[in-house]
Amino acid sequence: MAFFQVENISLRGIAAAVPKFEISNMDYDYLSEQERKLLIKTTGIEKRRAVKDTGVTTADLCQASAEKLLNQLSINREDIQVVVFVSQTPDYFLPASSIILQNKLGLPKTCIAFDIDLGCSGYVYGLSVVSTLMNQAKLKKGLLLVGDISTDGTPIEDKSVYPLFGDGGTATLLEYDESAEKMTFSLQSDGSGYEAIIVREGAKRKPYTKESFDLVDIGNGIKRAPRNLELNGLDVFNFSVTEVPKNISDFFQKTGTSAESYDYFVMHQANMIMNETIRKKLKFPPEKIPYSLSKFGNTSSASIPLTIVSELRNKVSSPSSLLLSGFGVGLSWGTVSLKTKGLVCPELIEM
Amino acid sequence: MDINELIQKLEGEFEDIPKGALTPSTKITDIQGWGSMHALIVIALMDAEYGITVKGDELRSVQSIQDLFDLAKKKQAAL
Numbered sequence: 001m002a003f004f005q006v007e008n009i010s011l012r013g014i015a016a017a018v019p020k021f022e023i024s025n026m027d028y029d030y031l032s033e034q035e036r037k038l039l040i041k042t043t044g045i046e047k048r049r050a051v052k053d054t055g056v057t058t059a060d061l062c063q064a065s066a067e068k069l070l071n072q073l074s075i076n077r078e079d080i081q082v083v084v085f086v087s088q089t090p091d092y093f094l095p096a097s098s099i100i101l102q103n104k105l106g107l108p109k110t111c112i113a114f115d116i117d118l119g120c121s122g123y124v125y126g127l128s129v130v131s132t133l134m135n136q137a138k139l140k141k142g143l144l145l146v147g148d149i150s151t152d153g154t155p156i157e158d159k160s161v162y163p164l165f166g167d168g169g170t171a172t173l174l175e176y177d178e179s180a181e182k183m184t185f186s187l188q189s190d191g192s193g194y195e196a197i198i199v200r201e202g203a204k205r206k207p208y209t210k211e212s213f214d215l216v217d218i219g220n221g222i223k224r225a226p227r228n229l230e231l232n233g234l235d236v237f238n239f240s241v242t243e244v245p246k247n248i249s250d251f252f253q254k255t256g257t258s259a260e261s262y263d264y265f266v267m268h269q270a271n272m273i274m275n276e277t278i279r280k281k282l283k284f285p286p287e288k289i290p291y292s293l294s295k296f297g298n299t300s301s302a303s304i305p306l307t308i309v310s311e312l313r314n315k316v317s318s319p320s321s322l323l324l325s326g327f328g329v330g331l332s333w334g335t336v337s338l339k340t341k342g343l344v345c346p347e348l349i350e351m
Numbered sequence: 352m353d354i355n356e357l358i359q360k361l362e363g364e365f366e367d368i369p370k371g372a373l374t375p376s377t378k379i380t381d382i383q384g385w386g387s388m389h390a391l392i393v394i395a396l397m398d399a400e401y402g403i404t405v406k407g408d409e410l411r412s413v414q415s416i417q418d419l420f421d422l423a424k425k426k427q428a429a430l
Contacts, residue, residue, distance in 0.1 A: 038388045234407030
């Protein structure tokens, strides 16, 4: 297991943006009323936000978040020496969205910029990469931009994915700070489960054909096109409730900590039944677990920072000990513990 | 583990089912309103209550509640 610590890096602030357009799962008429109620109770997802046909991209949501955060913290943009964009919904196949954002955000040409292609685990992975790079190269400040637009790949005709996902983009500012407490990471991968959450067509293994866009009846009242997101919910459930508690129990042992050592445990917002199973296995009391699922659904890589902004922004303004865990598509999962000394989280942006 | 206990737990999870509606021979897919959410709930129950992992394919191959119980017992014995 990749278990390591990073010194000298602190989190200064987190901002998040979601689209204004709201979808309520109670209005989802591909399910009966009874099915809708069971869905909402089991997944915890009542409402979601979608970019719809506005043309807004993940990079736009991240850019808006970064602008607000940098302005509120009065950051000199010349000091930002690395910008990393973590997403599976970039603006273009190439170039990397982070490089376009370097220019749009007015960051200097001395800035390192690159993308990371990860989903649900992406925030934790992104923190590990940016903090390690900043510590090693003694970079003053860094921006981690994380998010996804999942709603355009989850058609209304596919009840196995449509009610679950929402869109969001976030920005996190990290700073070189010799007084910062260590961040501790544990990162894992298992590519044998690559088909559990997959978009099969559109890239190089299976380039688009005309048929990639045609909805196919796959039974159980589900229609999906090969370009759409395919999710094996039961396999993902079993993976998450087995591997995540194992990873974190091991993390507790290696760090000499337990659920009591942390003020908040912020999980990737997958669905309520899965997250609650993980919570119970790790013996975290409910009050330490923030959920934004009911408002935003599963926002892929954005879910951890979005939940911090939406549920904890006033609480993390005082020093806090956080445990963050992302898990899903890949399969990929990771945990980080970190201490914040007054995190600045501007109010959620709706655009 | 006891099959009546499993039935009670299933009836507790599926609120719309009256007590006593399920028997060992009830076909799982005949449970009122059966769908993917129910499958998820059964898998979560197996994990939480019995500490076993029932895969999606395994649940699909199971016919009755008795079959589910037998599968769970076999898995528990192999722990």
